[in-house]
Amino acid sequence: MLDFIDGATLRQDTPEEYVRQEILKSLVREYGYDKRDIRVEFPIKFGSRRVRVDIVVFPPDLRASEQTQSTAWLIIECKSAKVRPSMKKDGVEQMLSYMAACPNVEVGMWTNGEDMASYAFETGTSGQRVSVEIPDIPHCGDSAEAGTPRFDQLRPAASDSLLFAFRRAHSYIAGNQGMQKPEAFWELLKLIFCKIQDERDSSSPQFYATPKERQNMTGLMRCSSRIGKLFENVKTQYPQIFKPVEQIELDPKVLAYIVTQLRMFSLLDSDVDVKGKAYEEVVGSNLRGDRGEFFTPRNVCNMMVEMLDPSDKDLILETFMPQRIQTRANYDLAA
Template identity: 25%
Template structure:
């Protein structure tokens, strides 16, 4: 173990925001000194020019000092460390201070390292900047980094970077910024942040006191920014063409042609992208470029209006951004350096899950399904072009969107989907009873499906009342096209009960019971073994029966269920009901951490194929694939666990996104073969009709 890793062990500091050359240079400067019989690491400080004991904070400080001197070209005489800042009678020490070029005693940039947690560090930084009047602040713990412009004592606005020694803050704010710059400066890989963390920070800064619906306003901004990136799709094509010529993979690629990048290859991709001439690229509009707050508000509203026209049926035509111009300025600055178009939607999903749960979605027992669980199900059910697929409890539509990816070979990108593939896209459906998540899902489907969507706002279980909703004119204006396609799949033209889908994947809500007798009486599983209607039935139980009704003979299904349904004595009737109607293909036990932090309920995924004389002839005795996941991809707190390189940094895929560490599938070769690959071998051996 090297000396830096040893010092950082068990601390909240890390080195992932620094490149390997900077880290190796610091390692070469470390000296071991005997202190009372113990070898201690020291380094000669680049500014103080004396030997300093290396503690975690000092490692990060020395690395950042080297960056200030070499990358940003600040002269030593403008930099000091442990700079005293007065708070009345009390004095505290700022970790690093850069003085103004023309006023050598006036603080210009303050860097905070002492508080290794973002919010604590930002609060400390805020106090230093307010006490000194410094207009720029930086916080880093070595694994994340934030740059701020102090607009006034109340608001700190994100900026892309700090100025170098020859620039001004205006140069940073007003620089020409294209899709090329966004790829290179994307906060997610470069600053080690998540979109959820950035939204949480926005809440702390402005949203909590803005007097608006946080979900609605953040949704509008994400919607608008996605559209802004879409408008640069021609530039994206040029970037991908250049990368392929340089033997780098595209910014987005298909799982089948996934090229595993090792180590810090994202840095190599950034260097390759840097060589592209973007002088004729479109300038991104979703940016705070130093114009007045009212001018920025007008620009973002105009962009939002364009997005509503492009992707109709998500927001009312007359909807406007409700944030005040000053609050909007802060939020745009926070989001502008995040590349939202990415390979698997995970960063957007986490953010929306957080926002929707603030609206008490969790009380209904609905949680967005982690993307690695979705991909396992898709790989195991192996959708083919031309097949019809539905998710009856769609949430943010992870299952439908990933089915589109799998069938078309196009991941979530701002490339056009060819006309011949749109027909396959429009065979994918989603239904959910929560209007907020339906709008999120429609947004993601509109983009993945290139402008059209079959995501419907309906209550799957209460199908006899669908007609009440579908006769509403405003509902039809939004959902009418998708409804017409769904009605074409009815088994009986005048009944909403049975359909003829090839594939169904769902993670139905399993908290709470259905108590309405009107609904319970429609289901066989609503009756006990004495054929008497029950007073209440678990929602997930009714979903089992309802989902089977959606499948045609030979159709296949994956459904997430509480583990108890597989082994509770009281649920024997449910298991017999399933076995009578379908072949059990597989049962995959998920780790208890999979749906944390929202629930610690142990779950399993049940895979079925409906009996059919041709595709799945009924037999009494047959093998079943069983597997249990040991690596959930999340820790006990529900935070994602990411794969790391040998140097302890999170490993990045070719899109510059973190790789969740799990055993459900091989992530296109980035991970060892997992449960999905084992099932595929089993399915081929058993000669399942869909392999």
């Protein structure tokens, strides 16, 4: 596997390396960081030994000789899906301890592709550095403080980042809400439509949950109220998909977590293929396969398109699409 940052180093093709390379692509393509400011497997002094941090991001315009442990600004630890966030050795605590070992690091992120946790250091009442969870790492040039987002901060999804987000969200709903996979998928679909509705029609973002809101029930209910209003508009616009009596059936804490996993993306600006791959991943592996139904493989779809060679004036009839609902849902997700 070729390293995305230097374009020359061959790295072992492992599940952990796959996650790391996807994060590296996301840092550059979505968050706007310069490859020159990113170091992979960067060594730091950790107690009496030296360890290698998966990814370190430095402030812009530093020379290579100035990129040291004392100037590191953001660190990221990437693991395989088998490693859980709660594990003492390789979980979130490892990343937090690496952050503490770097005096000027402000932000850190831990991910295994399915779970993601981001933290920032704040100054406590007695002057000590205290780690607090934040929804996401900041874009290049932004601070670590997370408040009400702006639409110009949203970013198109790149590579498999949206796929990871959908997968995390679906798994979190199923695991924390006690739902079966079909029900969990339907709740996720409601929130995806709320996100699209927000991007299309809101004058300012409503699809968000701030760190402070996630810390108390009043804030959680405020987030639930915003998303609930978006869903009311969704039901009005898509009565063939959602019934008038339907509600979002998620605990406020679960809802706020899912919102933080999706809020940073611009679904409208994301590439259709990126959205399609993410959507098919969730539906194909977590829902339709259980019922003996599967998506036609992409290579077969491409072959059929090449054989037909349709123009933009041709009318295509999909005879195996029995439900108008599914057609409309897929269209709006891809649009």
